[in-house]
Amino acid sequence: MNRRQFFTFGAGSIAAGALAACDSVGPKSAASLLKFAERKNEGLERWLFGTGSRNRVMAQARLSGRAFPRYFISESVPVWNEAQRGVWRLEVGGAVRNPLSLTLDDLVKMRSVTQKVDHFCVEGWTARAEWTGVRVSELARVAGATSDAHYVDFQSFDSDYHESWDIESALHPQTLVAYGMDRAMLGPGHGAPARVHSPVKLGYKNTKYLTRILFLPTRSGGYWSDRGYEWYGGV
Amino acid sequence: MTTASGPSLGGIDAGGAAPTTGIGDAPSSPRAASRPRRTRHHWVVRVTHWVNVVALGLMITTGLRIFNAFPAFARKGETFCCYPFAGKPIPAVLTFGGWLAGARNWHFAAMWLLFANGLVYLTFIYLHGEWRDLAPRRGDLRDSWEMIKFYLFARPDHPHQGKHNALQKSAYFSMPILGALAIITGLAIWKPVQLAPLTNLLGGYVWARYWHFLVMVSLVLITIVHIIMVFAVDPYSLRSMITGGYDESKSPEARNARPFFWRRPASGRGRSDGGLDE
Numbered sequence: 001m002n003r004r005q006f007f008t009f010g011a012g013s014i015a016a017g018a019l020a021a022c023d024s025v026g027p028k029s030a031a032s033l034l035k036f037a038e039r040k041n042e043g044l045e046r047w048l049f050g051t052g053s054r055n056r057v058m059a060q061a062r063l064s065g066r067a068f069p070r071y072f073i074s075e076s077v078p079v080w081n082e083a084q085r086g087v088w089r090l091e092v093g094g095a096v097r098n099p100l101s102l103t104l105d106d107l108v109k110m111r112s113v114t115q116k117v118d119h120f121c122v123e124g125w126t127a128r129a130e131w132t133g134v135r136v137s138e139l140a141r142v143a144g145a146t147s148d149a150h151y152v153d154f155q156s157f158d159s160d161y162h163e164s165w166d167i168e169s170a171l172h173p174q175t176l177v178a179y180g181m182d183r184a185m186l187g188p189g190h191g192a193p194a195r196v197h198s199p200v201k202l203g204y205k206n207t208k209y210l211t212r213i214l215f216l217p218t219r220s221g222g223y224w225s226d227r228g229y230e231w232y233g234g235v
Numbered sequence: 236m237t238t239a240s241g242p243s244l245g246g247i248d249a250g251g252a253a254p255t256t257g258i259g260d261a262p263s264s265p266r267a268a269s270r271p272r273r274t275r276h277h278w279v280v281r282v283t284h285w286v287n288v289v290a291l292g293l294m295i296t297t298g299l300r301i302f303n304a305f306p307a308f309a310r311k312g313e314t315f316c317c318y319p320f321a322g323k324p325i326p327a328v329l330t331f332g333g334w335l336a337g338a339r340n341w342h343f344a345a346m347w348l349l350f351a352n353g354l355v356y357l358t359f360i361y362l363h364g365e366w367r368d369l370a371p372r373r374g375d376l377r378d379s380w381e382m383i384k385f386y387l388f389a390r391p392d393h394p395h396q397g398k399h400n401a402l403q404k405s406a407y408f409s410m411p412i413l414g415a416l417a418i419i420t421g422l423a424i425w426k427p428v429q430l431a432p433l434t435n436l437l438g439g440y441v442w443a444r445y446w447h448f449l450v451m452v453s454l455v456l457i458t459i460v461h462i463i464m465v466f467a468v469d470p471y472s473l474r475s476m477i478t479g480g481y482d483e484s485k486s487p488e489a490r491n492a493r494p495f496f497w498r499r500p501a502s503g504r505g506r507s508d509g510g511l512d513e
Contacts, residue, residue, distance in 0.1 A: 023300070025333035026341060037344030048429040055428045067312035118440065120427065123304035123335065126440050127311035200428055228336035230343070235428045 042232040046166065049234060054174055055117045055199035057128060063116070063182055064127035070189030071203070073223065077188050078158040078209045085157075088193050090177070094153075094215040097144030104193045107179055110134045110142070114183075117174060117199040119206075120235045122224075131197045132180030137171040139213060149215035153222075154196045154207035163205045163222030167215075169234065172200050177210060202233040275398075275472075275481035277363065283356040284476055290352055291458075293345035294417070295451055296331035300338035303330065308445050315441065346421065353414050368398045369408045375401045386493050393488045400487075403464075406457055413454050420447035467494040 072078055080088045090107060092100035102110075116130040136152070152170040155162040169175065175198035179186050186192040191208025198206060204224045214220075225231040276284075303324040309315035332338025360366045378401030384390040394400065399407060423434040423443035437443040465473060468487050475481035483489065490497045 021331060023327040023330050023333060025337040026331065030341075034340040034344050037347065038340060040347075041343055045426070045429070048426060051429065053429045053431055056431065062313060064310065064312035069311060118427070120440070121305070122339070124301065124444065125305045125307075125311055224336075228334075228340070230336075230339065235426065 038230050038232075041230070045232055045234045046168065049168055049200070055235075057116045057118060059116070061116065061128060063129055064119075065182065068119070068127045068129055068181075068190070069121070069125070072158045072191075072208065073161050074159045078156075079188050080157060080193060080209075088211075090194060090210060091212040092139050092143045092215075093212065095146045095149035095217060096140075096215055097146065098142070100139070100143050104179060107134060107177065107194060111138055113176065114180070115174060115176070117197075119197070119199065119203060121203040122229060122233070130182050131176055131178040132183070133176035133178030133194070133197070135173060136175045136177060136196070136213070137173065139177060140171060140215070143215075145215045148217045151216045151219045153212075153214040153216055153220045154210060155212040155214065156191075156207050156209040157211050158209040161207060161209070161223045162220075163207050163225060163233075164216070164220040164231075165201065165205060166219075166232070169198070169200050172198060174199055175201075177213070200235055202235060204229060205233040274479035275475035276479055277359070277365065278479065279355070279359045279363070280365065281476055281479060283352050283359070286348065286352045287356070290345055290349040291414075291454065293331065293341055294349055295455065296329060297338040297342040297345065298451060299325040300330035300332040301335060301342060302448065303327075304335045308441055308448075310441050315445075317445065343425075346418070349414070350418060353411060353418075357411060369404055371404070371408060375404065379405065388493070393491050395488055406461060410454070410457060413450055413457070417447065417450045417454065420444075420450055423447075464494060468492050468497070 070077070082088070087103055090100070090102045092102070112132055112134055114130060114132040116128065119127045119129065121127075140149075150167050151164050152167060153162055153164040175196070177194050178191075178197040179194045181187070181190055186195065191210070194210045195208040196206045196210060205222070219231065222231065225233070306324045307315070307321035308318050309321070315321070330338070332341050360369070378394065378396050381390060381394045382396070382400050382402045385393055396404075419433070420437060420443055422430055423437050424440060424447055427434040427440045427443070434440055434443050437446055469492060471482060471485040485500050487497070490500055
């Protein structure tokens with residue numbers, strides 16, 4: 001093999017390898033490198049988060065309304081069956097001094113905020129809605145989250161869907177347990193009776209059909225985070 | 236056409252090792268000695284060039300896979316003026332990552348390779364002086380026009396414009412600028428809340444995502460033209476980007492090479508599988 005043939009062969013092999021790689025997830029050996037990059041990115045993202053930015057949407061901005069997508073993992077729209085499961089309640093527990101068990105009425109009576117914010121989906125689309133609900137920081141205050149609560153797990157009745165967050169993002173003033181959307185009560189397609197909504201996390205971190213908020217000393221993964229999406233999912 | 240001149244005719248490949256007689260410290264042949272070993276591209280430039288091929292290749296193919304999760308730009312409930320192919324995914328054969336999460340994980344890892352490589356390259360050409368071969372100068376427009384005239388057979392001889400002609404210069408100068416724009420627009424859609432001022436500067440998330448896409452398209456177009464021109468005008472330059480060796484007697488100026496129209500110069504090797512005859 002002379003040098004010309006060597007380079008031709010080399011270029012051919014690379015091209016063949018590249019073609020075979022098309023649409024694949026890449027070599028297994030790269031997985032640890034990708035994990036390493038994800039951890040480093042999380043560090044950078046959490047440092048950026050420390051600057052305390054908020055999502056700002058102009059007051060006259062148009063809302064997505066009915067075009068706001070409805071995602072869930074169950075086969076059909078999850079609806080809380082009161083006859084089978086009793087009255088829906090939101091449990092707030094884990095690393096807290098006073099665990100809470102709130103009915104929707106209890107939640108609505110708490111100090112609420114209404115905010116028009118962006119929603120960023122991991123897929124690349126974005127939508128706008130006006131959410132009404134209680135800040136997670138308010139729930140943490142009322143429940144008396146302890147200082148070893150570094151993470152929060154948001155659990156649901158949409159099959160086994162849940163996602164855990166870093167405490168800083170959960171306590172962000174724009175992170176709500178929302179029960180209202182666009183000045184109406186939350187519909188079943190959007191996570192009724194209550195869901196997490198925050199512009200500081202990608203859509204999949206915003207657990208819908210909420211049942212339990214668990215303050216934790218360690219992170220506990222999540223439905224999509226365990227399936228390959230980055231755990232942090234910050235925006 | 237045998238335009239090669241000087242002592243290089245029939246010489247030994249500049250990029251190859253000089254032959255030794257195997258007897259003691261016998262000097263290499265006078266022919267080899269008469270042709271100085273030339274390195275057209277510094278090794279840092281060569282390494283960063285090929286690392287960039289890998290990094291950009293990963294960023295573009297994984298980016299297209301990410302794009303396929305929502306191959307459109309409009310915010311939900313709104314319309315977008317400027318993308319006629321909304322809803323049509325990119326063919327899977329052009330993508331890498333397998334699925335959205337896989338592509339994202341690669342994208343957010345390879346971005347550091349692209350960034351670090353670009354930083355090394357730019358720092359190097361700044362400190363080592365290579366930037367002078369790329370920086371725009373007064374007269375580039377006129378030089379570009381002369382090159383276009385030459386390529387269109389409106390001028391008989393290849394203009395002599397230094398290491399790179401004016402058209403090459405504009406392409407090689409715009410690559411790092413587009414790379415920087417890719418990183419800036421990428422940051423704006425990665426962190427539209429944490430870096431809101433940047434995202435707003437670009438017209439908001441939807442527009443920033445569009446600019447990111449257009450920058451990618453520009454990079455792809457320039458790369459395609461670059462690859463075509465390497466093979467159609469100066470395939471000898473391929474070696475200069477691998478070993479660094481380059482034979483000026485085979486330069487486009489020496490061969491009077493237009494895209495696809497040039498003859499293989501006479502050389503030490505009597506093969507004639509070069510470009511097309513005029």
